[in-house]
Amino acid sequence: MTALRPEQDPLLVPKPTSYGTGSVSQPLPPEDDPTISLRRVEPAPPLVTGGRAERRRAAGRSASAASGGRAERRRAAQRAARARRDSVGVVASRLVGELFITLGVVMLLFVAYQLWWTNVIAQRQAGGAADSLQNSWEKGDGPDRSAGAFSPGQGFAILYIPSLDVKAPIAQGVNKHKVLDRGMVGHYEGDGAGALKTAMPWDKQGNFALAGHRNTHGEPFRYVNRLQPGDKIVVETKDAFYTYEMTSRLDQTSPANIRVIQPVPPGSGFRAPGRYITLTTCTPEFTSTYRMIVWGKMVDERPRSKGKPDALVN
Amino acid sequence: MYGWIWRHLPGNAWVRALISLLLALAIVYALFQYVFPWAEPLLPFNDVTVDNGLPAGSAMTEWR
Known part of the structure; x- marks a missing residue:
């Protein structure tokens, strides 16, 4: 032997x-x-x-x-x-096998990157953005909040969903690279032609429409499907806390259905113009086939000088 | 391929193992830092906005 x-x-x-x-x-x-x-x-x-x-x-x-x-x-x-010299066939088949193994390892690494690493990076970036926003508000040199004054990608508010333990900065625009992939929630600011332009929370009426990742990149909207009617959604800006109440949800719609972010979205149950909020994200999870929509209406507007709203205190 | 690399690394088995580990880490770093961020938008996983890539007006009429 x-x-x-x-x-x-x-x-x-x-x-x-x-x-x-x-x-x-x-x-x-x-x-x-x-x-x-x-x-x-x-x-x-x-x-x-x-x-x-x-x-x-x-x-x-x-x-x-x-x-x-x-x-x-x-x-x-x-x-x-x-x-013992290997023949050409042995060498070639070994090479092919090793390439396939390598490909499999790279695919596994990509999954790890998507499900883990993008969240690490985005949460770091979003946390930094939220902190710097709050710092600038405290120092009083926050961005001018007059309409249209925000440059794309600039953070201007913080979104809280207490029932889901979500805190994410809101930035202007829904650009993936500049906003969404950094763990931030994007506000539909519209393009140059004015299409897809939605209201700001402080506007007298209109629909404040937001987009956020359901999976990966901080996934702020991971569990929006668990929101129940009555759950609070709070938007903190330089001057005030705006509290919304979730009212209805559209579980699945076409990505082309831009009517869901209209001032009075059909299917939301709203009849007259008001101060609404719309959250859009992708569904089913880990795909981009459809969009899930969550609507809410404003129930409270509280100046910063009066402190946090009840939804954030309890 | 891997056997060829191993044979062309210098040093004894421990040095080679160390160099292999460093090489693997460098490749993983390059993948996470450059390759995956580049490849990600090409894959249809993460679109969350409505009206993605479609002209707004046409999408509305189409939906009706």
């Missing part, structure tokens, strides 16, 4: 030593080892004419005589590796 191990290659045995079994006066020729003959496939000259028992004894002798160090054994292994 030891004959299969290359470190006992008798080619390297320096000299039969005295602790052999007795018949060491005649060193074995290299081809004598059955391992080598097996490896090289070519038939070895049958110098050992005895039976299996004799061959085993010979192997045992050479094994006991192998006194080379580790480096020597490694060199022997390398030499043996060179001796």
Whole structure:
């Protein structure tokens, strides 16, 4: 059994030593080892004419005589590796197999990136954005809140959903790279033509429409499907806390259905213009096939000077 | 491929293992920092807005 191990290659045995079994006066020729003959496939000259028992004894002798160090054994292994050349087919199929394994590992890494790393990064960015917003409000040098004064990607408010333990900064625009992928909630600010432009919380009436990630990148809207009618949604701005109450939900709609963010969205149950909030996110989870919509209406507006609203205190 | 890399690394087995580990970490870093952020928008996982990529007016008429 030891004959299969290359470190006992008798080619390297320096000299039969005295602790052999007795018949060491005649060193074995290299081809004598059955391992080598097996490896090289070519038939070895049958110098050992005895039976299996004799061959085993010979192997045992050479094994006991192998006194080379580790480096020597490694060199022997390398030499043996060179001796058995792989054919082109073996090399090619090994390469293909290794490439497939690599591809699988990369895909697993991508899943880890999506489900874990984007959240780490986005929560760090969003937390920093929320803190800097609150700092600037406290110092009193917050952005001018007159309509249209916010540049795209600029944070201007903080969204709280106490029942879901959500706190996320709201930034202007729904650009993925600048806003949503940083863990922030985006406010539909519209394009140059004015389409998809929605109101601000402090507007006399209108629909304050927001978009946020359901999965990955901080996932602020992960559990919006668990909101119940009556749950509070609070928007904190430089001057006031605006408290909304969730009223209804549209579980699934087409991504092209932009009517859901109209001032009076059809299907929301609202009849007359008012001060509403709309949250849009993707559904089912981990896909972008449909959109889930949550609507709410404003129930309270509280100046900052009066402190936090009840929804954030309890 | 991996066998070829291993054979061409310098040093003994421990040094090679260390270099391999560093190489793997460098590759993972490059993937997380550059490759995955680049590939992510090309995959249809994370669109959350309504009217994504469609002109607003046409989407409205189409929906009606």
